[in-house]
Structure formats: structure tokens, C-alpha cells
Amino acid sequence: MILDIKNVSKNFGGIKALKNINFSVKKGSIHALIGPNGAGKTTLMNIISGIEKMDSGDIYFKGFSIKDKPPYKRAEMGLARTFQNLELFGNLTVLENVIVGMYLKNQRGFLSSGIMLRGINREIVDKSLSILEYIKLSHRQKEIAKNLPVGEQRLLEVGRALATEPELILLDEPAAGLNMRETKNLSQLIQKIRDEKGITILIVEHDMELVMGISDLITVLNFGEVIAEGEPLMIQKNPHVISAYLGED
Amino acid sequence: MTLLLQFLFSGLTTGTVYALVGIGFNIVYNSTSIINLAQGEFVVIGGLMMWFFLEGMQLPFAVSLSLTLLTAAVVGLLMERLTIKPLLKKGDLLLMIMVTIAISILIRGILMFKFGKDPYTYPPFTEGEPINFYGAVITQQTLWVIGITALCIVLLYLFFNKTMTGRAMRACSLDVKAARLMGINVSNIVMLSFIISAIIGAIGGIAITPISLMEYDKGAMLSVKGFCAAIMGGLGRSRGAVAGGFTLGILESLTAGYIHSGFKDAVALLIMLFILFVKPAGIFGKAEIVRLRKF
Amino acid sequence: MTKGNAIAVLLLGILVILFPQLTTDNYILTIAIFIGINALVAIGLTILMGYAGQISLGQAGFYGIGAYISAILSLYLGLPVLLSMIIAIAIASITAVVLAIPSLRLKGHYLAVATLGFGEIIHIILHEWGPGGPSGFGDIPPLSIFGYILHSTLEYFYLIWLCIIVIMIFSLNLINSMTGKALRAIHDSEIASLTLGINITKLKIKVFVLSAVYAALAGALYAHYVTFLSPSGFSLFYSVLVLMMVVIGGISNIWGGIAGALIITILPEVLRGFKEFDILVYGMILTLSLLFMRKGIVPLIIETYKRWISK
Numbered sequence: 001m002i003l004d005i006k007n008v009s010k011n012f013g014g015i016k017a018l019k020n021i022n023f024s025v026k027k028g029s030i031h032a033l034i035g036p037n038g039a040g041k042t043t044l045m046n047i048i049s050g051i052e053k054m055d056s057g058d059i060y061f062k063g064f065s066i067k068d069k070p071p072y073k074r075a076e077m078g079l080a081r082t083f084q085n086l087e088l089f090g091n092l093t094v095l096e097n098v099i100v101g102m103y104l105k106n107q108r109g110f111l112s113s114g115i116m117l118r119g120i121n122r123e124i125v126d127k128s129l130s131i132l133e134y135i136k137l138s139h140r141q142k143e144i145a146k147n148l149p150v151g152e153q154r155l156l157e158v159g160r161a162l163a164t165e166p167e168l169i170l171l172d173e174p175a176a177g178l179n180m181r182e183t184k185n186l187s188q189l190i191q192k193i194r195d196e197k198g199i200t201i202l203i204v205e206h207d208m209e210l211v212m213g214i215s216d217l218i219t220v221l222n223f224g225e226v227i228a229e230g231e232p233l234m235i236q237k238n239p240h241v242i243s244a245y246l247g248e249d
Numbered sequence: 250m251t252l253l254l255q256f257l258f259s260g261l262t263t264g265t266v267y268a269l270v271g272i273g274f275n276i277v278y279n280s281t282s283i284i285n286l287a288q289g290e291f292v293v294i295g296g297l298m299m300w301f302f303l304e305g306m307q308l309p310f311a312v313s314l315s316l317t318l319l320t321a322a323v324v325g326l327l328m329e330r331l332t333i334k335p336l337l338k339k340g341d342l343l344l345m346i347m348v349t350i351a352i353s354i355l356i357r358g359i360l361m362f363k364f365g366k367d368p369y370t371y372p373p374f375t376e377g378e379p380i381n382f383y384g385a386v387i388t389q390q391t392l393w394v395i396g397i398t399a400l401c402i403v404l405l406y407l408f409f410n411k412t413m414t415g416r417a418m419r420a421c422s423l424d425v426k427a428a429r430l431m432g433i434n435v436s437n438i439v440m441l442s443f444i445i446s447a448i449i450g451a452i453g454g455i456a457i458t459p460i461s462l463m464e465y466d467k468g469a470m471l472s473v474k475g476f477c478a479a480i481m482g483g484l485g486r487s488r489g490a491v492a493g494g495f496t497l498g499i500l501e502s503l504t505a506g507y508i509h510s511g512f513k514d515a516v517a518l519l520i521m522l523f524i525l526f527v528k529p530a531g532i533f534g535k536a537e538i539v540r541l542r543k544f
Numbered sequence: 545m546t547k548g549n550a551i552a553v554l555l556l557g558i559l560v561i562l563f564p565q566l567t568t569d570n571y572i573l574t575i576a577i578f579i580g581i582n583a584l585v586a587i588g589l590t591i592l593m594g595y596a597g598q599i600s601l602g603q604a605g606f607y608g609i610g611a612y613i614s615a616i617l618s619l620y621l622g623l624p625v626l627l628s629m630i631i632a633i634a635i636a637s638i639t640a641v642v643l644a645i646p647s648l649r650l651k652g653h654y655l656a657v658a659t660l661g662f663g664e665i666i667h668i669i670l671h672e673w674g675p676g677g678p679s680g681f682g683d684i685p686p687l688s689i690f691g692y693i694l695h696s697t698l699e700y701f702y703l704i705w706l707c708i709i710v711i712m713i714f715s716l717n718l719i720n721s722m723t724g725k726a727l728r729a730i731h732d733s734e735i736a737s738l739t740l741g742i743n744i745t746k747l748k749i750k751v752f753v754l755s756a757v758y759a760a761l762a763g764a765l766y767a768h769y770v771t772f773l774s775p776s777g778f779s780l781f782y783s784v785l786v787l788m789m790v791v792i793g794g795i796s797n798i799w800g801g802i803a804g805a806l807i808i809t810i811l812p813e814v815l816r817g818f819k820e821f822d823i824l825v826y827g828m829i830l831t832l833s834l835l836f837m838r839k840g841i842v843p844l845i846i847e848t849y850k851r852w853i854s855k
Contacts, residue, residue: 092732100725103722108722
């Protein structure tokens with residue numbers, strides 16, 4: 001198991017957003033987290049990446065508790081993510097966005113940064129370019145990130161996350177706002193990332209076709225609780241899940 | 250004991266001015282989330298313009314007073330319309346900080362050009378023997394200063410609680426969007442807050458000048474001390490600013506009296522840094538989330 | 545460093561070498577020295593404001609620490625000037641770390657006022673406890689580098705502008721490095737920066753310290769050049785002047801620090817004979833440039849140049 005969520009709870013002003021969540025993500029798997037709107041999926045993503053604090057419970061990443069670690073420490077350990085409402089570096093170019101992603105493995109102190117004759121070495125640029133090629137955004141490398149269409153911005157977020165050389169990527173609704181063709185490309189990309197790079201993926205997504213097509217295991221959240229877990233076929237047949245989505249009892 | 254009483258009274262007197270500047274900070278902060286670093290300049294405007302009308306032009310007291318307050322109001326109005334209003338929409342906090350600094354320098358520059366570097370003063374409002382209070386000497390002007398401050402606080406309370414405009418201003422400080430939806434003209438409210446805070450500052454300057462003299466460059470330190478008074482009481486809470494102002498004034502006066510007069514100004518700075526670093530909600534204030542208003 | 549900046553640094557170097565050929569007037573060289581000293585402080589503040597998005601109204605404090613400590617160590621303890629300067633800069637940077645840790649949790653206005661408070665406290669300390677109190681002290685030893693004592697204005701001119709060139713190369717490299725990119729990234733999205741493993745607080749503290757180091761270096765150079773110090777030059781007004789240099793020169797480009805220092809340093813010389821005007825003129829220039837020239841002169845020139853080229 002690469003990620004273990006243990007009894008995680010979170011309240012927002014008296015409202016229980018998450019109630020005793022328990023589940024584990026297997027190393028090398030594509031694990032989906034689904035549920036109706038307001039089920040607490042994004043809150044959980046924020047808690048895993050360290051942007052929000054949980055009220056109780058614990059999270060283990062690669063067997064270590066990361067409860068008290070700030071987001072940047074979690075990133076150092078190999079945890080990366082994308083954002084539902086895009087958090088690109090809008091004023092940087094596409095290439096620069098990926099380069100910043102490589103900060104973790106290539107950071108230098110102020111002194112050596114100031115003395116260095118060439119700012120960012122060829123190796124970093126080449127690596128970044130190859131990531132852009134991998135996500136098929138090479139042709140956009142010199143553009144300012146905020147000028148990209150949404151579909152490409154989502155891809156760039158994935159690319160930037162890849163640049164940190166993570167072991168687990170959290171994808172928060174990566175297909176939102178994408179058309180059918182783009183979604184198909186995205187699903188291929190996600191599978192490619194897992195198959196070729198061996199990176200584990202935890203994905204929150206509303207697009208059921210995408211989720212059912214690529215996931216090894218699906219965890220279903222409703223009103224802040226896990227109501228089902230299993231392989232895609234089982235989930236599709238699960239009466240609790242069907243009623244949660246259709247809004248029946 | 251007599252000495253202590255004397256220090257307490259002189260501290261109370263300067264404290265009233267800090268309280269008035271602090272209230273001015275709060276009024277502008279509540280309507281815009283801006284810390285107006287030019288706030289202290291209005292005290293200087295009050296003192297120097299009062300001298301100009303009263304002594305320079307030999308106008309009667311009431312006329313001088315009205316003209317001085319009018320001048321301060323116009324300066325507040327111009328400041329808001331010409332600089333704050335066009336820049337506020339940008340939502341750039343750094344810019345807003347810098348523009349209030351720019352205005353304070355501009356005002357200081359104008360005052361220096363007009364009045365030079367000399368300190369100014371004029372006679373107390375009423376002549377008469379100082380009052381002896383258990384051995385401490387209290388001049389009549391001290392009573393004026395404290396009385397005027399108290400009157401200001403009462404009037405402001407009535408304004409913010411009993412008049413429609415005052416209530417609209419409070420509504421804006423709670424929720425700009427909701428206030429706008431209710432049909433309140435937020436732009437006018439912001440302008441009004443600058444005018445009121447300018448007048449309050451000027452009142453402080455008018456009252457204190459016969460006691461402590463006034464010169465063109467006093468504004469910066471007054472701003473810092475007024476801000477200190479405001480955050481001692483929790484930013485945005487006017488009663489807190491009054492408590493803060495008095496406390497600060499007394500602490501300063503005790504420091505000057507018992508320790509060393511050179512460290513008088515350090516008191517406010519140290520208190521300010523302490524609050525900012527340790528307890529940003531203020532000493533007299535409840536914990537409050539620091540809001541950032543969006544326009 | 546980008547090609548454009550490399551050429552600009554080269555041109556600056558050539559200008560510095562040639563400048564004394566153009567004029568041997570000591571008065572002009574002296575002003576050029578003061579421009580350089582102010583530029584050092586302004587470059588630091590430009591990086592802090594333009595790249596880390598933080599404001600400081602306390603640069604005079606670091607400038608004062610650099611000047612006073614270096615002067616006191618060399619004058620009263622007899623330390624070599626170069627060593628005194630290094631110790632002074634080290635003390636300023638330690639002070640900056642101590643101040644930065646609580647301050648940088650503060651945002652916007654609070655940070656502005658906290659740094660202002662720090663600067664004023666330093667000013668009061670110099671005023672009360674500095675040698676000579678408010679009237680200051682003199683006889684500070686001149687700069688000597690490994691036994692060679694600098695005497696002439698020309699030598700100081702070369703030394704100080706050499707410092708600027710070194711600082712510019714260092715700063716431009718820094719901005720163009722991974723660290724510089726990370727700083728710009730923080731500007732756009734703090735959350736994303738965090739999840740990419742960027743320790744935002746640590747970076748901001750480092751930039752704050754860097755700006756303090758530049759200011760302290762400038763202060764130390766000032767002390768040993770002028771050989772006389774009094775607290776009046778290290779008040780809030782100096783911090784505001786530096787802020788003015790940054791705003792007028794251009795917050796988003798560190799060349800703006802030099803341009804701003806040039807304008808603000810020359811201004812009082814131009815206004816000589818109109819002494820009562822100077823604060824008014826400062827106030828007007830700052831207000832007008834905030835209202836109508838928000839980007840500052842250097843970015844404006846670059847934009848105009850680019851538009852002119854593309855025509």
C-alpha cells in the first residue's frame with residue numbers, strides 16, 4: 001500500500017464534511033474516488049496533499065505518517081497533485097511551469113544560484129521538454145500558461161506534477177471541461193503514466209466512462225462517508241452507489 | 250505620588266490624540282480594509298491650519314475652527330477621490346500602502362512649504378488658573394482636550410448607531426457586497442469615511458496644539474502611534490482604539506518620566522511589534538479573522 | 545542571466561570605466577558614489593517587492609546597522625575595515641532572520657507597519673546609544689583593502705560601482721535561476737508552489753535577508769566613505785526614499801533600482817536653492833508615478849523600445 005487513509009474526519013463549522021474515512025491505495029494502481037457533488041472528495045484531496053488540516057485520523061504515505069508534514073515536505077516524499085480549479089503559474093510560460101515542477105530535485109541555495117553563470121542548465125530544460133513531449137504540449141512551450149485553453153491547462157498541470165518525479169499523483173477532476181476527444185487522450189495519458197513510469201494514481205472524477213475505463217479500484221464517497229469500494233464492474237452494480245447517484249433511499 | 254498623577258494626566262492628554270487617530274484608522278479600515286498611513290497628517294493639518302486662521306489671519310475662534318475642519322474635510326475628500334478611488338479597484342494591497350505613504354509625504358511637503366520647519370502654537374481655548382488636583386497641575390486646555398475627545402466619541406457613536414448614513418457605513422464594514430445589493434452607494438461611503446477620519450484627526454490637532462506645539466513633520470509618528478492604539482484595541486473597533494490610545498499615552502508619559510525621555514517613542518513601536526508578532530487581534534480585542542475586502 | 549541583461553551589465557561596466565574620462569569633477573563623482581550607495585539598497589528592495597511580493601519600510605534600519613556597526617568596530621575596536629564590514633553585514637542578516645520569521649507571517653499592511661516599527665526602533669537606538677547620540681561621530685577610518693587605503697573620490701567611485709556590477713550579476717543570475725523561477729511561481733499560486741515542494745516561507749525569509757545584506761553593505765560603504773555618521777540619515781524618511789526609488793524605477797525589474805536611485809539622488813541637487821520644496825516634490829513625484837506610471841521607468845522604456853523595434 002502506498003497510501004493509507006485511517007479514520008480521517010473533518011468538520012466545517014459543525015457540518016461533518018468527512019466522517020471516519022478509511023481506505024488504502026495500492027502501489028502501482030489507478031484508484032478512483034467518486035461520489036456525488038458535496039461528498040467531500042476535494043476536501044479529502046486537500047487533506048492528503050496537506051493544504052487543509054484534518055480534525056482527527058491519520059494518513060500514511062509509503063508507511064510513514066504525514067499528518068504533521070507541511071505540503072512541501074509531502075511533495076519531497078513523492079506526492080504530487082493537480083487542481084480542480086487550475087492553479088497554474090499563469091504568467092510563466094508553459095515550459096517554465098514544468099521547469100518549476102523540477103525545483104524539488106534541482107533546488108540550489110541563493111549563493112550558488114547567484115554565482116552560477118548559466119541560470120538553468122541544459123539538462124533541466126531538456127528534461128522539461130521531454131515531459132512536454134510526453135503530454136503532447138511541445139508545440140505550446142513558449143506560450144504564457146494563462147492563454148492556453150482549459151484542456152491544455154489541465155494537461156500542463158499533469159506535466160508539472162510529473163516533473164516532480166512523484167510516486168503518487170492526485171488528480172482532482174482532470175477531465176472537467178474537456179471534450180470527448182480530449183478526455184480520451186487524457187485517459188490514455190493516465191494509463192501511460194502508470195504503465196510506463198509506474199506512478200500510482202488517485203483520481204477524483206465525475207466522468208464515469210473515464211473512471212470505469214481506467215480504474216483498478218473505486219472508492220465511493222457520499223455525504224462524507226465511504227459507502228462502497230470495489231472493482232468498476234462491482235461498483236456499477238452496487239445498489240448503494242446507484243441510489244446515491246440517483247438520490248433514492 | 251504627585252509626580253505620578255502629573256504623568257498620568259499628561260499621558261491621558263497625548264493619549265486622546267492617539268485615540269482620535271486610532272479611531273480615524275478604524276473608520277477608513279472598516280470601509281476599505283486600507284491602513285491609511287497618512288492618518289497622522291490630518292492632526293498636523295488641524296494644528297497648523299488652526300494657527301493660520303486664528304493667529305495668521307486673526308479670524309475669530311469659531312470661524313477659524315470651522316475653516317480648519319473644512320480644510321481637513323476637503324483634503325480627505327481630495328485624497329479619496331483623486332488617489333484612493335482610482336486605485337482601489339485594482340485590488341493591489343502593495344499599491345494602496347504606497348499611495349497612502351505618497352499622500353502623507355505630499356501633505357507634509359505642502360505643510361513645510363507653507364509653514365516652514367518651525368513649531369507653532371496658539372493660546373489655550375480658555376484662559377484661567379490651572380486646577381490643582383492632589384498636587385498635580387491640570388491646565389484648562391487639558392480638560393478641553395479630554396472633553397472634546399469624549400464629545401467626539403459620543404457623536405460618532407450616535408452617528409454610527411442612530412443615523413441612516415452611519416448605519417449604512419456599518420453595513421459596508423460588515424459586508425460590502427450585501428450593502429451594495431441593499432442599494433447603498435459604497436463609493437460614497439468610502440469617501441465619507443475618509444472625510445470623517447480627516448475631521449477627527451484635525452480635531453485632535455486643534456485641541457492639542459496649545460499644549461504640545463505642532464510642526465510639519467509630526468504626522469509620521471502620530472500615524473504610527475495612532476495605528477498602535479488601533480491595533481491595541483483590535484483593528485476596526487473604535488472603543489478599543491480609545492482604550493489603546495489612553496494606555497499608550499500613559500505608558501509613554503511614564504517611560505519619559507521614570508526611564509528616559511528619548512525612549513518615549515520606542516514604547517509605541519515595541520507594543521506595536523509585540524501585538525503584530527504575538528497577538529494580531531489586539532490586547533483589548535477578541536480574536537478576529539483578518540479580512541480582506543474585495544471591490 | 546539572459547542575453548539582454550548580460551549586454552546591459554557589460555554596457556554598465558564600460559560606462560563605469562569611461563565615466564571618469566568624461567568628467568574629473570569631484571562633485572559629480574561624489575553624486576555618482578551616492579547614487580551607487582542608494583542603488584544597492586534599492587536593488588535589494590526591488591527583489592523583495594517585485595519578486596517576493598513583500599514590502600519593507602525598514603530598509604533604513606539595516607542600512608543603519610551596516611553603517612554604525614562597521615564604523616564602531618573599526619574605530620573603537622580597531623578591527624580592519626574589511627572585517628568590520630563583514631561582521632556588520634553578518635549582524636544585519638541575523639537581525640533580518642529574527643525579524644523575518646514573525647514578520648513574514650504578516651500580510652500587506654501589517655508587514656509594512658512591522659518593518660516600519662523595526663526601522664524606527666533602530667533609529668531610536670542609534671539616536672540614544674550611538675556614539676555622539678543625535679549629533680553623531682566622525683573619524684571613522686577610510687576603507688582599506690588588504691592594507692591599501694582608499695583616498696580619492698575616484699577610488700571610491702570605482703569600488704562602489706564595482707560592487708553594483710557584482711551585485712547586479714549576482715541578482716540577475718538569481719532571478720534567472722531555479723530559485724528565481726520559484727519566486728515568480730509563488731507570486732502566481734502559493735498553493736501550487738507548496739505542492740510542488742517549494743518551501744515558501746524559507747524562500748521569503750532568504751529574500752528578506754538578501755535585501756538586508758544589500759542595505760547593510762551600502763551602509764558600511766557609506767560609513768567608511770563619508771567617515772562621519774549621525775542618526776538623521778537612518779530614519780523612516782530614508783526607508784521611504786528607497787521605496788520611492790523602487791516605485792519610480794520599476795518594481796518588476798531590478799534595473800529599476802539603479803534608475804530610481806539615479807533620479808531620487810540627483811533630485812535634491814537639481815532642487816538646490818529650493819530647499820523648502822524638496823519634500824513637496826518627492827511627494828508629488830511618488831503620487832503621480834503611482835497614479836500614472838505604475839510600472840516604473842525601466843519597464844516603460846523596455847516596452848517602448850520593443851514597440852519601436854516591432855514597427
